[in-house]
Amino acid sequence: ARILFVDPSTRAVGLTLNQHLLRLNVPPINVKVGEIYDKSRVLRVDKKAGLFLEIPSPTPSPGFVSIHDVSDKDVKNVEKKFREGSLTRVRVLGVRHLEGVALGTLKDSAFEGSVFTHADVKPGMVVRAKVVTVEPFGAIVQFSSGVKALCPLPHMSELDNIVKPPKKFKAGAELLFRVLGCKSKRITVTYKKSLVKSKLEVLASYADAKIGLVTHGWITKIEKHGCFVRFYNGVQGFVSRSELGLEPGIEAESVYHVGQVVKCRIVSVVPTSRKLYVSFTMSSNRVIQADTAKVGTIVSGVVERLTPATVVVSVNGFSKGSILNEQLADHHGQAAQLKNLLKPGHEFNQLLVLDTEGQNLVLSAKHSLINTANDIPSEISQMQAGAVVHVYSSSFCFSYIIINEQVS
Incomplete structure (x- = not known):
């Protein structure tokens, strides 16, 4: 055995017989948090603690399901519901590396929905969430798995200049959102109907920005020479004044407003420098594409x-x-x-x-x-002899003759 701890006050000594701790090896766990494993075998049933499983990952890994995670309802006789040797479906909640065991759940609610952990959240995905709290800066919402996200105040309504959360945002209300971004476990969502119901392709990275792509974005800033548009996951583009689709003499502020959802067409992109130029006009007749730019x-x-x-x-x-x-x-x-x-x-x-x-x-x-x-x-x-054509000077070359004078 290997000593784990010594408690001087009680003179208790903690020991372990786990082979990976005795040999100081990495525990034999080959599961991923959030993954579902269908044919996990029940090795032992403890009516007070829970179930001990063998999870069929690339190499069988030990797992444990607490008595509180075997069902959404209270189970009084767990030994009658689960038999040793039977197969069950488990979703991995986490891993306890010291004990060398994966923690799982058998609750039906854990298998519902597309989001279970932060890793499951993708920019642009549509999810249903419950409002937890409403603050002046926005609303905290929670997915069915417990993962939380922020719906910023400007994204709580399609209207511009919103100063307080709409009445439909009440604690406990279930609404449909679209994920705006997810970085470092910080998830933001939008409730703007034009974004949630959009059927256009989602733009979530500069690498995905292809010339001619039509997608939805929202205006973040308006200036005299154009405006800035934000897309999913922090991608930002610029629309020059000539691409705003305005008549001569019309100011951009009189037609567009910050927060407005707009349909955009990608006209130019430099992924390495994270520069993106878009247009509000869907016609590209005046733009010459790469294969015709001769x-x-x-x-x-x-x-x-x-x-x-x-x-x-x-x-x-x-x-x-x-x-x-x-x-x-x-x-x-x-x-x-x-x-x-x-x-x-x-x-x-x-x-x-x-x-x-x-x-x-x-x-x-x-x-x-x-x-x-x-x-x-x-x-x-x-070029033909005698023809009159338009030309331009590219360079000048002055020619001269060097005369060598020989002195006798």
Whole structure:
């Protein structure tokens, strides 16, 4: 035996005969918390303590079910309901590593619903929960398994500028929610009907953001140059003013409000830098996709970052494109002024593709080139003797002759 503890006051000594403790090995438990194991065998029945089981994980693992977890109802004669050698269904609640045993439950309520532990919660899933408490900042709700979540005040109603919880949020009320996010066991849900009943695909990561994807989000901030939209699990996107679908002269604040649920279309994404650009207009006719963004075509782009010599933009279908400083405007003075005003998030509605360098597009914002894009030759075959065509200067080369004078 191995000594577990010594109590000096009572002179009691605790011993163990568990083989993994005697040999100081890892206990032979190969179960996952929350998993259901259908054919667990009852090894022993203790009418005062509960059931000892053998759980059929990859290697059989010892399990124990307390007398309080064998049924949702009180069981007076547990030895009559469960026989040694019989098979039963168990859900693992946890693991006691010192004893080397898994703790489980046989309650029918433990097998109902899609959420049992925090690990079962996924962004975008629709769940039914009971209101536990209502606070000024929101409501604490509880799933049938006991897992709790927060429904923030702005997500307790479809209305904007909500100042207090709606009357239907009362302790004990069962409502239908959709999970907004789950990070570090902190779960948030929404009661907004347009989100709960949405049939569109859920966007819960930047990696899942595909160009052309249409999904629902909600507005978190409105500015003069556009607005910010939040999606599930903390994903955030930006909508430039030109993509708001507004008529000229109409302010965004007069049409949209913070907290409003909107249908969005993904127009550009850079997953590595967690940058996402979306549109409120569902038509993408003016946007050229990756496979058609050839030399001479017109594309749109969003400023990603500025370098001393170029402006790097995100272009639909391409990871990035670049605009040289001299290609920002038709005149050098205007180009310099525009460069000073540019910030990440600014959108160019029209850019001309001058060249391609791998996955990078060489672009121009010059109106003189954009307006005559169809007249600029893109292939040698388009050049004919005597033809008048539109061109632009790419570089200057000064040639000169070196004369060596021989002195005799």
